[in-house]
Amino acid sequence: MNEAEISTSGPNGNGVVSLPLPAHRPPLLPEGETQSAKDFKTDQEVRWCPGCGDYAILAAVQGFLPELRIKRENTVFVSGIGCSSRFPYYMNTDGFHSIHGRAPAIATGLAASRPDLSVWVVTGDGDALSIGGNHLIHSLRRNINLKILLFNNRIYGLTKGQYSPTSEIGKITKSTPMGSLDSPFNPISLAIGAEATFVARTLDYDRKHMQSVLRAAAEHKGTAIVEIYQNCNIFNDNAFQPLKDPEVRDDITIRLEHGEPIVFGAARDKGLRRSASGSFEVVPADSPDIVVHDAHNPDPSVAFALSRLDSPAFEHTPIGIFRQVARPSYDELMGAQLEEAVDRHGEGDLAALLGSGDTWRIG
Numbered sequence: 001m002n003e004a005e006i007s008t009s010g011p012n013g014n015g016v017v018s019l020p021l022p023a024h025r026p027p028l029l030p031e032g033e034t035q036s037a038k039d040f041k042t043d044q045e046v047r048w049c050p051g052c053g054d055y056a057i058l059a060a061v062q063g064f065l066p067e068l069r070i071k072r073e074n075t076v077f078v079s080g081i082g083c084s085s086r087f088p089y090y091m092n093t094d095g096f097h098s099i100h101g102r103a104p105a106i107a108t109g110l111a112a113s114r115p116d117l118s119v120w121v122v123t124g125d126g127d128a129l130s131i132g133g134n135h136l137i138h139s140l141r142r143n144i145n146l147k148i149l150l151f152n153n154r155i156y157g158l159t160k161g162q163y164s165p166t167s168e169i170g171k172i173t174k175s176t177p178m179g180s181l182d183s184p185f186n187p188i189s190l191a192i193g194a195e196a197t198f199v200a201r202t203l204d205y206d207r208k209h210m211q212s213v214l215r216a217a218a219e220h221k222g223t224a225i226v227e228i229y230q231n232c233n234i235f236n237d238n239a240f241q242p243l244k245d246p247e248v249r250d251d252i253t254i255r256l257e258h259g260e261p262i263v264f265g266a267a268r269d270k271g272l273r274r275s276a277s278g279s280f281e282v283v284p285a286d287s288p289d290i291v292v293h294d295a296h297n298p299d300p301s302v303a304f305a306l307s308r309l310d311s312p313a314f315e316h317t318p319i320g321i322f323r324q325v326a327r328p329s330y331d332e333l334m335g336a337q338l339e340e341a342v343d344r345h346g347e348g349d350l351a352a353l354l355g356s357g358d359t360w361r362i363g
Contacts, residue, residue, distance in 0.1 A: 026074040026118045035066040042092045053204035053230035054083060057151065058090055064211045068118070068218055075118045078107040080132060082124040083158045084151040084230075101132025104139035104148065111146045112331040118218070119146040126156045129165040129185050140196040142330040143222040150187055150225060151204075153232035154239050161235035173235075187227045188307040188322055192300050198224035199303065199323040203243060204231060209255075209319065216321060222329040243317060254309065256320030258295040272306075279305055282316065295324040 029035065040062040048054045065075065075093040079085035081100035088095030094117075098106045103121045111119040121139075128136050128150050139146070155173070156162040162175035166187065170179040191199045198220040202210040210228065217224035229240045243249050250266040262272040263285045271290040272280045278301065280291070294302070303323040309316045342348075 026070045026116055028069045029071060035069070035072065037062045037066060039072060040065050040092050042090055044089045046090050047086065048083060049232075049234050051231075051233040052083070053153070053232070054087075054151065056204045056207065057149070057210070057228055057230065058087065060207050060210045061149075061214065062091070063207075064214055064218075067215070070118045074116055075120070076107075076110060077120045077122055078103045078110065079122045080124075080127040081158070082127040082151075082156075083232075084122050084124045084149075085127065087122040101127055101130065102135055103127070104132065104135040104146075107146045108139050108142070108144045108330075111144050112334055115145070115331055115335060121146060121148040123148065123150055124157075124164075125150065125152040125154060125166040125185075125187070126164040129187065129190070133165075137190070137194040140191055140194040140223050140225060143197050143327055145222055145329040145331050146224075147217050147220075148223065148225040150227045151230040152187060152227050153230045153236055154184075155232050155236035157232045157235055186307060186310060187225075188310070189304060191225045191227075192304045192307060192323055195300065196225055196323065197222045197325050197327050198321070200225070200321045201227045201229070201319045203229050203240070203319060205244060213321065216324065220324065221332075222327060252316055254316055254318040256293050256295070256306070256318050256322065258293055258321065258324070260293055261290045262293050263290065274305075280309060295321045297323075298325055 037059075046055065046058065072093050075091075077088045077091045077093055077095040079087050079095070079097055080103040085097060085103075088097050096103075096106055103123050107119050107121045110117065123132065123136075128148075136148070139148070152166055154164060154166045154168070154171075156164050161173055163171045163173040163180045163182070165182070165185045167173070167180050167182070168184055169182070172179050188199055188201055198217060200213045200217065202213045204210070213226055217226050229243070231237065231240060243253055250264070251270070254262060254264045254272070256262065264270050265285070269285050270282055271285040271287060273283045273287060273289050274291060275281045283290070297303070300323065306318050306322055309318055
C-alpha cells in the first residue's frame with residue numbers, strides 16, 4: 001500500500017499526516033478471457049445526424065476498451081445533456097444519462113463510493129462549460145479518479161445551432177444573428193488552470209491518435225480530461241477544416257510527444273522556443289533552444305503557454321498530451337481517511353448514531 005501526505009486542519013488537525021492509500025482498482029477479466037468491440041455495442045440504433053463526428057468517437061472508444069481488460073459490468077459512462085450525451089445508450093456497460101452540466105458531479109459520487117469501477121464522463125462544450133462549468137473545474141482540481149471526454153464542436157447542436165462557450169467571437173448563429181460578442185473558453189487552458197493532472201486534445205477523424213490519447217487517459221490515476229475536436233456537419237460544418245486540409249494541416253498542427261523536441265511542419269522545418277516573456281514562438285527547427293516537451297513537468301505554466309497557441313483562426317493547434325502529472329486522487333485520500341477512522345473507532349453503528357444525542361418524538 002502506498003502512502004500519501006495530506007494536510008489536516010480544524011480542532012483535531014495536527015499538520016501533515018501520512019495515510020495509507022487503498023490499492024483499489026476495477027477487477028480485470030480472468031486470464032484467458034477476452035472482450036471485443038462488439039461486446040461494448042448495444043442493440044440500440046445509433047441516432048446522430050449522418051456524418052456527425054460522434055460516430056467516429058464512439059467507434060474509437062468501443063475499439064480500445066477491450067484492451068483495458070476491465071469487465072464491462074465494472075465500466076460506467078455518465079453523460080449530461082446534448083448530442084454527445086446519448087453515448088451511454090450505445091455502450092454495453094452501466095451508465096447514466098444524467099442532468100444538464102451535472103455529469104461530473106454524479107460521476108464524482110460514483111467514483112468516490114465505488115473504487116472498483118472505471119468511470120467515464122461524456123460531455124460537450126455547451127454541457128460542460130456553460131451550466132456545468134463549476135462542476136467541471138471542481139472535479140478537475142479534486143483529481144477524482146474519472147475520465148472526462150469533452151466533445152467540442154463549438155456550437156449547440158441538440159438545441160439547433162446557438163453559439164456555445166467555445167464559439168469564436170463574431171460567430172453568426174440563430175442566437176447571435178449579428179455575431180457573438182463573447183470571448184470563447186479555451187478548454188485546455190481552463191483545465192490546466194484548474195490544476196488538472198491529465199490534460200489532452202485529439203481529433204475525431206484521427207482514430208489512431210485518439211485511441212493513443214484515450215489509452216493514456218485510461219491508465220492515469222486521477223481525473224483525465226480529453227478535449228476532442230468534433231465536427232457538427234449540420235450546424236457548424238468544417239469548423240476544424242484547416243486541421244484536415246492536406247495543404248496546410250502539417251504546418252499548423254503541433255503534435256506533442258513527451259520527451260521529444262517540439263518540431264512540426266510538412267518538412268519538419270519549424271519548432272517552438274520559449275521567448276523572454278515565457279510564451280512560445282515559432283522558429284526554424286534548427287534554431288537553438290528548441291523546447292523538448294515535458295508533459296510531466298509539475299509547473300503548469302509551460303503547458304498553459306502551449307495551450308495559448310491555439311486560436312479561432314488555427315494559426316497553430318497543439319494536439320496530444322499537454323500535462324500528465326502524479327498526485328493522489330481524492331477518492332484514494334477519502335478511502336484512506338475512512339480506513340483510518342475504522343481502525344481507530346471500529347465499524348460504527350448507523351442505527352445507534354441516528355438514535356443518539358438529542359432526539360424527540362412528535363405525536
